[in-house]
Amino acid sequence: MKVVSSIGKLKSRSEDCQIVRRRGRVYVICKSNPKFKARQGGAKVKRGVKK
Numbered sequence: 001m002k003v004v005s006s007i008g009k010l011k012s013r014s015e016d017c018q019i020v021r022r023r024g025r026v027y028v029i030c031k032s033n034p035k036f037k038a039r040q041g042g043a044k045v046k047r048g049v050k051k
Contacts (some may be wrong), residue, residue, distance in 0.1 A: 001037040010038050 004010065007026055011019060016032040025042035 001039055003039050005040065007038060007040045010036070 002010075007019065007028060010028050011017065013028070013036045014030055014033055017028050017030045017036055020027045020029055023042070026040040028036060028038040030036035
């Protein structure tokens with residue numbers, strides 16, 4: 001899976017590629033050619049510790 005800063009160019013890799021948004025991240029999924037998988041975004045957010 002490629003981790004990229006911009007998915008704009010990856011949209012048109014194949015006709016089977018789909019763009020999906022999950023949990024604040026954007027994924028490119030391609031069932032016919034799995035090497036086209038990609039992910040954008042989703043930096044980890046630090047959460048405060050409850051006391």
